[in-house]
Amino acid sequence: MMNILDKFRILGVLGAALILSACSAIGGEKLAAAPADASEAAAAAPDYLIGPLDQLEIFVWRAPELSTNVTVRPDGRISTPLVEDMVAAGKTPSKLANDLEGVLREYVRTPEVTVIVSNFSSTYDQQVRVLGEAAQPVALSYQAGMTVLDVMVAVGGLTEFAAGNKAVLIRGQGEDRQSYRLRLDDLLRKGNISANVPVLPGDVILIPESVL
Numbered sequence: 001m002m003n004i005l006d007k008f009r010i011l012g013v014l015g016a017a018l019i020l021s022a023c024s025a026i027g028g029e030k031l032a033a034a035p036a037d038a039s040e041a042a043a044a045a046p047d048y049l050i051g052p053l054d055q056l057e058i059f060v061w062r063a064p065e066l067s068t069n070v071t072v073r074p075d076g077r078i079s080t081p082l083v084e085d086m087v088a089a090g091k092t093p094s095k096l097a098n099d100l101e102g103v104l105r106e107y108v109r110t111p112e113v114t115v116i117v118s119n120f121s122s123t124y125d126q127q128v129r130v131l132g133e134a135a136q137p138v139a140l141s142y143q144a145g146m147t148v149l150d151v152m153v154a155v156g157g158l159t160e161f162a163a164g165n166k167a168v169l170i171r172g173q174g175e176d177r178q179s180y181r182l183r184l185d186d187l188l189r190k191g192n193i194s195a196n197v198p199v200l201p202g203d204v205i206l207i208p209e210s211v212l
Contacts, residue, residue, distance in 0.1 A: 034148075034169050034180035034197040047092045048142070048201075052076050053121035056088070056096075060104065061112040069118070082107050093117055125202045130155050132207035133162030142201040148182060149196045151205065157188055163210040164188065169197075170204040 050056070052074050060066040066081045076089030083103050088096050093115040104111040120126070120141030128151055129139045135156030143150075148169075158164050164184030171178050180197075184207065187195035199205075 031168065031179050031181040034182060047094075048117065048126060048144075050088050050091055050093065050096060050117060051121055051126070052089055054088075054117055055119035055121075056093075057116040057118050058097075058100065059114045059116070060100075060108070061114075063104075063108055063111065066104065066108070066111075127201065128199050128203045128205070130205045130207070132167075133159045133209050134205075134207055135159055142199070146199050147196050148184070148199055148205070149187060149193075151199060152184065152188060158184060158207065161209050163208050167205060167207045169199070170206065171200060171202070173202075 050072060052072050054072045056070050056072065056078065058068050058070065058080055068080050070078045070080060072078055072088045076087055077085045078088045079085055080100070083100060086096075086099060086103070091099070097113040097115040100113045100115070101111045104113065120143075126142050127139045128142055128146065130137050130151060134152070135158065138155055140146075140151060140154055152158070162184070164182075165186060167182040167184045169180045169182050171180070182197070182205065183192070183195035186192040
């Protein structure tokens with residue numbers, strides 16, 4: 001049986017392979033700076049879609065007995081007071097709230113429902129992934145308004161071997177893929193806030209090792 005050290009070695013090899021593959025794909029192309037306009041990024045960001053195992057807070061105004069906290073089941077459905085087996089996965093929180101209101105109208109006059117995702121268990125297209133020379137390379141669930149600084153704080157910053165100003169942000173896939181240069185050294189080690197830029201769901205941040 002594979003022990004945990006073997007698993008970490010395999011993950012390390014896979015991570016390195018992904019970085020090398022991505023860097024090779026980028027090749028020698030000249031990379032633009034990542035867009036710094038937060039309003040444009042927010043407008044371009046797709047709405048968050050609820051997924052299996054997400055934890056939801058469901059609040060029904062003036063009906064506390066119908067308000068509850070639920071976890072989306074692996075089959076993508078939820079059950080709440082007076083509502084059984086409603087599909088939640090694949091819907092935005094506002095869409096799910098509207099659907100719950102539709103059912104509750106049979107029992108409550110003009111129900112007003114709010115759905116909040118309190119804990120995420122998102123798919124890759126709802127994540128921001130960090131590979132390479134971060135202290136703790138991980139995949140993070142995207143949250144509205146998230147920036148590169150938020151991401152780097154979450155992963156513990158750069159390692160001492162990181163070439164932060166050669167980091168690359170990859171956005172999109174296939175023919176729509178775009179690559180941008182990030183200035184992580186300037187942001188994290190020099191405090192240059194102009195190097196902070198918004199991120200979007202599905203972004204991948206590659207941080208190479210410094211070549212001495």
